[in-house]
Amino acid sequence: MIPKSLFLLAALALPIAPAVAAPRDETVHVVEPGETLNGIANRAGVSSEALAKANGLKAPYVVRLGQKLAIPRSRPAPVKTAAPKPDNAAAPARASGASATAKAAAAASSTAKAAIAAAGPPEQESxxxxxxxxxxxxxxxxxxxxxxxxxxxxxxxxxxxxxxxxxxxIPRTRRHTVKAGDTGFSISYKYAVPWEQVALANGLDPAAPVKPGQTLLIPTLLDPPPASGASVPVAAPTSAPTAAPLLAIPAPQSTPTTRSARFAWPVSGPIRRGFATGANHHDGIDIKAPEATMVRAAAAGTVRFAGMEKEQFGNLVVLDHGDGWFTAYAFLSRVTVKEGARVAAGERVGLVGSTGLAKGNELHFEVRQNGKPVDPLDELPKAP
The missing domain is CATH 3.10.350.10 (LysM domain)
Structure with a gap:
């Protein structure tokens, strides 16, 4: 950001003109703070392309404070002999045409204002x-x-x-009030936003601990816009995930599979609820299993969280597998690992339970990459 003092010094350095021509009459324009090429062209009544060409500007056509721009004016047309005065019948026709033009311009202006109003106030538009x-x-x-x-x-x-x-x-933000026991990681996991992005939005040191009572802005991460001319796929509407039939899930054994899976099944049992996006989003899968069934690490990793999450997950374990990949094991009756510990693939991390928002004895299992939920079924071995 350019300091305000530089704008002041630049303004003082400009020559003082005894009079300033109207924007549509001037032939040379001195760029003022906040102006853009398009804005200057619109006020001068010329096209931005002609203005850029007249001054040898290249894309993205950035202008700088104090820069002198030549305004391309068309040469005056040669003087012609006066035409005979129109008769009284032609005058109303011209007036009617001018009136129609004015009405069209007013209608266009009204349409533009209506579109802006429909978009909502600036602090709400997305x-x-x-x-x-x-x-x-x-x-x-x-x-x-x-x-x-x-x-x-x-x-x-x-x-x-x-x-x-x-x-x-426009990435809209949510707010989170830090509670006792919160960490940067637990907040990051809750909102599926990398902690570095949360810290950046709040001007914090990512390595510094959060403080109870602190209010944090949680930025909404958006996928980058598609390349020019690229089509945007539209997702077909999906039915509620609870309507899906239960799927029998094999125990995590060394059964040959048709593809290489990133993770192994953490527990054996039918899926009560699958992964879903949209209004009925569900960031993982819920696998039914008897109480106290062993829950195993889906891959080797480091324990980043091990304890109670009161709002929805109950007893929760989160493993970091490197390269931005995490797995989470929730609704546990008991956690059997400690934060910071290294675990091997297949090692016990907890026991199936019904804590948090569980609908019975089941395991809520999630897979995330770089903070974003991924359908676990895409990363697990297929059922034979």
Whole structure:
């Protein structure tokens, strides 16, 4: 960000003109703070392409404070002999045409205003269409979202130039009040957002501990926008996950499979509820099993969390397998490992129970990559 003092010094360095021409009359324009090429072109009544070409500008057409831009004006047309005055019948026709043009312009303006109003106030919109003269900083201030988060959500690179008509995704935030026992990892896991991103949004040192009572903004991570011209797949509506039939799950044995699985089954039993996204999202699978059945590590890893999570998971174990991969084992009646311990694949991490939001004796099992839930069935061996 450029300090305000530099804007002041740059302004003082500019020559003082005795008079300033109207935007549509000036032939040279000196760039002022916050102006963009599109905004200057619109006010001058010329196209941005013609303005860029006249000044040898290249994409992304960034202008700098104090820069002098030549405004391409068309040469005055040669003077023609005065045409005979129109008769009285032609005058109303011209007036009617001018009236129609004015009405069309008013209608277009009304339509544009209605579209902006329908989008909702800036602090609530999730997609913003860039208007002429807008900058990323101004959009972020109006939306009340840090500029760096909008830049990251839309894959923008310095100097973060935006163009008129561009659609920007606005990452909305949630809030979390830190409670006793919370850690950066437990907060990160709860919201499926990497702790580094949470710390960045709150200006915190990722290595520093959180404090009870502290209010944190939880940024919403968005997938990067598709490349220009790429089609966006539309997901078909899915039925409620509880309507799916129970699936028989084999015990985690060395049974040959048709593909290489990243993880092994942590427990044997039918799936009561599967993975789902959307309104009825479910970030893992719930596997039914008798109480006190051993729950085994799906792969070798390090215990990142081992204890009670009161809101939904009950007794919970989270394993870090490296390369951004984590597995979670919830609803346990008992945790049998300690935080920080190294466990081998197949080693016991707890016992099946009915704590948290369990609907009976079952294991809630999750797989996450870089903080985002992944369908466990895609990473487990297929049933024979």
């Amino acid at each position: 997609v913003h269409v860039v208007q002429p003269g807008e900058t990323l900083g101004g959009i972020a201030a109006a939306a009340k979202v840090p500029r760096v988060l909008i830049a990251e959500a839309n894959g923008l690179q310095p100097p973060y130039a935006v163009r008129s008509g561009q659609k920007l995704q």
